[in-house]
Amino acid sequence: MLQNWRNVLILALPSFMSFFAQTAIGTVNLILVGHLGALNIAIVGVVNIIMYNGFAIFSGVSHTVNYLVAQDYGAKDIKTAIKRTYLALYLSLFIAVFLFAVGYFFSGTILGWTGGSTALVHEGEYYLQIRFYALALGMVSFMFHGFLRGVGDTRTSMILSIISNVMILFFAYALTYGQFGFPELGLNGSAYAILIGEFTGFILALYVFFIHFNKKFHTLVKVAIKLRELKLIVIESFKLGMQEFSMSFAMFIFTVFVARLGTEALAANEVALNVMSFGFMPAFAFGTTATILVGQEIGRQQPLKARRAGTDVMVLGSIFLLVLGTFELIFAKDIAMLYNSTDPYVYETAALLIQISAYLQLFDGFLNFYAGALRGMGETSFLLRMSLITNWCVFVPLAYVLIFVCGLGSIGAWISLYTYLAVIGLAFMYRFYKSDWSSIRAKDMESHN
Known part of the structure; x- marks a missing residue:
């Protein structure tokens, strides 16, 4: 057992550091932009939602x-x-060209769709355009990270992620405020910093795959496009992408509902969600680890070992979240006051929401642990179906009813959130353990229909 847990931690901790670096740099970047004024904060907030x-x-x-x-x-x-x-690289390059075109031609139009003010659209159009370019490069890099994690090299993935994010941090400060001899570009300097960081990550990912790994895996080869094989990649990518989009867009609707409760309620909600993200990072890291370990054991035709690997990930990840939850429960008010110590309603409401989520975030863990394990099994159709059903038949309708019909405000919002997380997390768990493990095989080119 101890050896199994050691293997889980060896894979999970670098992934956790990668996601932590991304979250931390995003927070620092927002703080840097925050000193430029409310309009710039609003632009960054809206653009971040579009990018997400x-x-x-x-x-x-x-x-x-x-x-x-x-x-x-x-x-x-x-x-x-x-x-x-x-x-997948060919598909990613096609997506990158598409994102470049969207950013170049439609940035202003997309900002207009958000309902933002004329000033927001005018000042934010170029910022969004640059962010689209950065996203295009980032999607290609992220695909290579998928390969790295697939072969179990989460350490290299972590190093590339940290280098990219350090570049973003340095240039965000240098270009936003004109430090170290660089021009002062304000908000657009922040966008250029993200572009530089993503470009750095892109170049490093190319180097690692085509040069560093060429000696070990012979990655420099000519691969012709065969429609049957490409179809598998496209269909599986569509299902997993729509699963993620369903969840992200439902959270956007959830935020819109909370925003209608007023500025203070929205601020408390955002503080609590930010604190909750520190539980999401290890949950996602352990979920990625489940994909690696379960997938590799399925490839070895050892389905029972795959089942055990998924369970080991769940146990270790749950222990981590329970320890974190205990800390959040005890120090909820102190944590909330780190974000806002001047408005009692904001920090007291945020503290209450943090306490509600302290142990309930274990269901968010189940969602990530078992979603990762089910990906490793190739259960992508089930993941998509359950995501669509729970987000649009449970989460969004329940949030509306509890917030506006029952008048429960922020508390109702979070009851709906954790009801959703409990339903989908337990559904993924049930599917994982009730699967016919004797019949599970690795995904081949004929098995995607």
Whole structure:
């Protein structure tokens, strides 16, 4: 058991550090922009929502590469893993061109759709355009990270992520405020910093895959496009991407509902969600680990070991979240006051929401742990169906009823959130343990219909 847990931690901790670096740099970047005024904060907030949903739609490519490569690597069929990564690269490059075009031609139109003021659209159009360019590069890099995690090299993925985010932090400060001899570009300097960071990550990812790993895996090969094989990548990417988008857009609707309660309620909600994100990071890291370990064991035709690996990830991840939840429960008010110590309604409401989520965030863990394990099994259709059902038949309707019909305000919002997380998390758990493990096989080119 101890050896199994050690293997889980070796894979999970670098992934956790990668996600922590991304979250921390995003927070610092927002603080830097925050000193430029309320309009700039609003622009960044709106653009971040657009970027988050855009990333979710196309993230399925990386998730698909992650689980397919894990299965191939477990089966010691690295040639198929490389072939599938090339096909995913072709698809990612097509997506990147699409995102470049959207950013160049439609940034102002998209900002207008958000209902923002004329000033927000005018000042934010170029900022959004640059962010689209950065997203395009980031989607290609993220696909390569899927390969790295698939072969179990979460350490290299972590190093690339940290380097990219350190670049963003340095140039965000230098270009926003004109430090170290760089021009003072204000808000657009922040966008250029993200673009530089993503470009750095893109170049490093290319180097690692095509040069560093060429000696070990012979990655420099010519791979022709075969429609049957490409179809598998496209369909699996679509299902996993739509699953992520369904969740991200439902959270956007949830935020819109809370915003109608007033500025203070929205502020308290955002503080609590930000604190909750520190539980989401390890949950997602352990979920990614489940994909790797389960996928590799499925590739080795060891389904019972795959089942055990998924359980080990769940146990360790749950312990981590319970310890974190205990800390949040005890120090909820102190944590809330770190964000806002001048408005009693904001920090007291935020503290209450943090206490509600302290142990209930375990269901968010179940969602991520078992979603990762089910990806490793290739259960992508089930993941999509359950995401659509629970988000649009449970989460969003229940949030509306509890917030506006029952008049429960922020408390009703969070009851709906954790009801949803409990339903989907337990559904994923049930599917994982009730699957016919004797019949589970690695995904091949004929099994995607």
